[in-house]
Amino acid sequence: MKIKLLMGAALAPLAFAPPVLAADEVAPQQTAQTPVTALEEVVVTGEPAMRNRTDDVVPTLSYDLDYFQRFEPLTAGDALKRVPSVTFLSDVLESDGVRMRGLDSAYTQILINGERVPGANLDRSFFVDRIPAELIERVEVVRSSSANRSGDAVAGAINIVLRDALSLDGGYVRLGALHWEDSEYGQWGGTYGAVWGGQVGPGRLLIGGNIQDRRNPKQKFSERYEEPNGELTDTEAQTDTRDGTDYSANLSYEMPVAGGNLELSGVFVRTDRVQDESSIEYDEGDVNDVAKINANPLDIRTDNWAVNSRYEREMLGGETTFKLGYATIDDEQFEQEEELDVGDEVIEGERTRTNVKDEEIQAAIEHKIKLGGELELEFGVQYSKKNRDSTVFSAEAEAEDEPVFRALLDSEYGDFEAVDGGINSIEETRIDPYIMLSGENGPAKWEAGLRYETTDFSITDETVAAADRTNDKDYGILLPSASVRFKLSDSDRITASVARTVRRPNFDFLSPALLEGEYGDNDFIGNPDLEPETAWGADLGFERRLGRRGVIGVNAFYRDITDLIEITNTGEEAEDEPDAFRLTAENVGDGQVWGVEFDLSTPLDFIGMEHTGVFLNYSWLDSSVDDFLGERRFNSQSDYVFNVGFTQDIPTWGAAFGATYRKQGDAKGRIVGEEVVTSYGGDLEIFIEKQVASNVVIRFTGSNLLDSSKDETFDKFNTIADQIDRDYDEFEIESENAGPVFQLVARMAF
Template identity: 60%
Template sequence: MKKTALLALCAIAPLALAAQASAADVAPADAPVATADAPVTASEVVVQAQIAYRNRTEETAPVLEYGLDYFQRFEPLTAGDALKRVPSVAFLSDVLESDGVRLRGLDPAYTQILINGEKVPGAGSGSGAFGAGADGSFFVDRIPAELIERIEIVRSASANRSGDAVAGAINIVLRDAYALDGGFVRAGALRFDDNKVRGTAGGVWGGQVGPGRLLVGANVQGRRNPKQKLSLRYDEPGDDIDNSEVQTDTRNGTDYSFNASYQVPVAGGDLDVSGFFVHTKRFQDEDSIEYSDGVATNANIETINDNDVDIKQDSWSLNGKFKREMLGGLTSVKLGYASFKNEEYEFEKEDEYDPYPTLDDSAFEETRSDLEDTEFSAKLEHKRDLTAGAQIEFGLHYEKKQRDSLIRVAEDRDPYEIATGGDTRFEQTRLDPYVMLSGKSGALKWEAGLRYETTDVSIDARQEDESYETDYQFLLPSASVRYNLTDVDQVYAATARTVRRPSFEYLSPALLEAELGDNDFIGVPTLQPETAWGLDVGYERRLGRSGVAGVNVFYRKVSDLLELTNTGEEGSEGDGTFIYSARNTGDGKVWGVEFDLSTPLTIVGLDNTGVFLNYSWLDSDIADEFGSRKFNSQSDYVLNIGFIQDLPTWGASFGVTYRKQGEAYSRVVGEEVLTTYGGDLEAFVEKRVGKNLTIRLTGSNLLDSKKKEAFDKFDTIEDQVERNYKEYELEREQAGPVFQLIARMAF
């Protein structure tokens, strides 16, 4: 605890000086802002001459923008690692992993993930029915950080974007043909807590090719995550230990990525063709031993479990956009195709002893899971000026998504059989027209629009030879205003109606046995989406020529919540268990306050010191069978704080960042979980050599962060109400530090 407090204090110290900053040396509100369209030289990317801060956007809607240079000195491996440093982003992942984004602490399905402004197919690597990613959310750890140009946090929806963004949207913008002049190569190694070393290498080049500009990039990234887990199980809280489980969990893999972009003038307009491909090979090795009475001796061994998962994933996307001045304005046509394919082979062998080494029973199970998501999209959009300072934009968006899943299981080396509900096709077709007005008058900017989303869903349960269809339509208004109070101060407000569609598992008619404690679950194909009205109100102030500070207050009122319900039918586990389903019922509320600051300490004479702070206080309220609670697994808060010190005379710099998120509570039928995380400290030191070479050493998870979970488990609702426990479990997961040595050279 003292170590954590001391390190956190080191990160906070420069911030105390920042608090003395005043309005002196500020940039006016109309000061020029760097644009993403102006290419930079490769040497500027490799050798960062200045500390990077949050970008200032001129969007009317509330948008936070962070360039890759904001994150790069801490060498994030993936988009998920980068997102750990932005406001209100929480994760419920394992230690050292950042996959399903929980913007404002809400379930990943409430956050819209975009790549270059376009939606992407989503599916988690886990096969559990209610596992992360199974709800259509996208795992951001699939996108290597080397592909990223910038990340945008879109806090409130606009009519020209899809409305399925209750918590907000995250737009991951990849480097395009106008991002870079020249090229650079990157090489290095990562050392993990188990003394294993993995390599990384890649390169990017951009420049003029024929009549247009081309950018190409490739990257190979070694991945590894060795973890230690300990579980202590009791009959109920306060009892003596019934048994314990010691587990090693090592995840080892390699990511291969490639991206390209070509932009060229064609037929009086501009054509942009871009694409990316990511191939992942990963092997998860979990080995565990259970001991009776919590005493780890051979005499007390109850079971030995060996669980391995071999994963292969391919994600790719191809997009084309053509825009041209015509019909009195600017017309654009966009076509896109994206695919995600996941193949898994899992085997689990469990040996039971009575007593050890006498083998009492042995079970062996193999599972092969094949999942493929594809998505085709087309957009037609037109913008034109109306009167002075006003503009109209309208368009039509089309999207067709398809998911095919096949899950086969073999027990005790018997032939493979299709799992219950394991052969299913899910199709979703959307056609969404919109219209939006926007304008500017003096210090005031505004926009207002309407979006009408129509959705047709079909489900083909091929194993059961049954098909289901449903459809729904929603009118989604949105409006935003931004007003400059002074040259450096502005306020904004935004409101929008958004929607969250039911997860694939909630719609699937497959019966999932013992999914909720000992209770079964079956989906309902006719479920309707949740809808939400939201409000964001904020204030932003510019500090000097680079700094910015802001505060945002948000509120969401959610209707037609998707909640579990008891059908009253007996479950597969017999007397006292039931089949549960889902229904639209009740309302919920989400609210919070978000503060962010990134600024140099110019006002106190420390031009080469940059400080960073964002803090989000998050809360919500929802009612279930047991009373009031927060939305499941919403963290109480998210804190990021740190500094970077540049040493121009030495051509060097160093920095530290500290992250902490609050505890998260989840309650479903049969199980309640309280999750807490330790603090995450990261640091770097770099040396710049000339104008073309940077060598950087980074360390992450320097505090050996722990994830702790407390599970209250019950058989039935009645037992849960009366607190008659089936089991009480405490689980702790821990991983050690990771060190990277990376060199980049421009050419």
């Protein structure tokens, strides 16, 4: 608390000191034909940043970095917390797997510069906290699908557009300090970055780099009962600190070549962190009766690379685009868990080494041609080749007659051996032709197209019998789509879209390996014959311009998903557990998702407050699916997500301040053996900024100011029969919380 007061006292004079030079005296007016100058990038503009009103026919919300930057998000995930219908099921202070419209991350397509990127996760999803916010030019929320984009977007797509060679003229540096309140005097870290753009040779170059410390200190407390309202069996107090550094670099170069335009780009991001968990478990909640002591550090290093080339030129009566790209993710993890059972005086340990390397080569040829009038025809073919190799090895140790906890020695561990399903490789080849027609008729602008996605998939697992080791599957899916935007007046317009989309199965669901005790006491075996899920979806929206730059909109959506993949009971008994079964994944039927999304982003210029900006979005989300216990929502779909905030510019002082508040509803999930309800507290963030020189801005931000918590209840069962009969193995209540994070950042243009 002392740190908060000292920082506030130090920054208060900056907010009200006279400016060295007012923003409107130094910032030239940006034009649509020229890049943003470095000076415009860092100075206080005097105008609130609003959501863009795009010209896209497909319903798309676009947010420039200015919309997020004043709150100094560290990652793309931090930025996405403020856009409509985006939820997360992460730990406090984490924003990793995007759950657009509350659905599982695999239903959301993450694009970088319009192209798919591989992720390390088994459900194919990509963690957006891998992308530093400093690399972003804008974020687009694409609510429906088009024929010229990958159809893996049942819930929608998030397109993260990185800075390119045409986005900046000049350079700036960013220096900052971060403070976390997880000790008496807190912990400090730094954030450093620089970017420059300008003319080099025949073209334009942009180059940038960023280093930032990352820390997420949390406290967890669990109470475990025999059943709800039953007898308390034990409690557990846990610390969970994630500490590391992120490194990133990006480069873009554009130049004219042979009558066309060539663009070369690359981005590198490294995540280097340690997740350190330690806990003490007490019998019946008695702090004098220690039952177990546990230490569980996890060392993670993840490298993301992407290089792309794009060449456009006029030819064959239209414009042809050639694309070639390579993207890879290399994820290495070393986990060690050691636990002392105090009563038995036994320390057990396990070490696990995991490596996932996922590489994709992508290529495309696309052609646009005018047909006359306002008609345009676009067609092309897109190709991708994925190779994914995964290895998981573990070693175990045990030491007896140990009355106190100690670290096990290397010599006490056995040899590393592959776990079941732990050595596998995947090859996936896609060839996706498409054709799309677009046009404009009076107040209506429209597009309609067909996309045919072909997939040749093969998975090989070295830990199973030779006869079952390799499994192949081929399929093709036709994906029609159509969108229209109708202009009702200069201020009002309606958008409508319909599209068919697809979700491919999780990699672990396709593996033929048998995993013992994977769900309670139940075993699990993969199903290589799984079909992908497909969905028909519709969006209908209304949007109105408010004043000069404001926007208000409402959108209703519906998705009908077929061939839904769920965990089912094969009827076969588990290997070593009586009354338990062997489970698998199967295409079981249909599911529906629907909701209404409202968003408002406007300066209050229509009431004479042109320097005050407000934004608000609220999404109501619902769904229905049947499983082995009956009807439920899609797993872990929050029932709502809400954001509200304001910014206030004071141009005559060269200063500004603002605040934002976010809250998402409860999320319920149910699988075989476990049911969970997750609740989050509200998240309050603030900023104060001051221009202290003609080219320097200092900004103070505070996040998680309400000490938000994540609260979960777990209903746990050993067998399916127990779950149906509500015969509990355990009922657990867990609460996780973290303190505020403060940043003090200076940006200087040159």
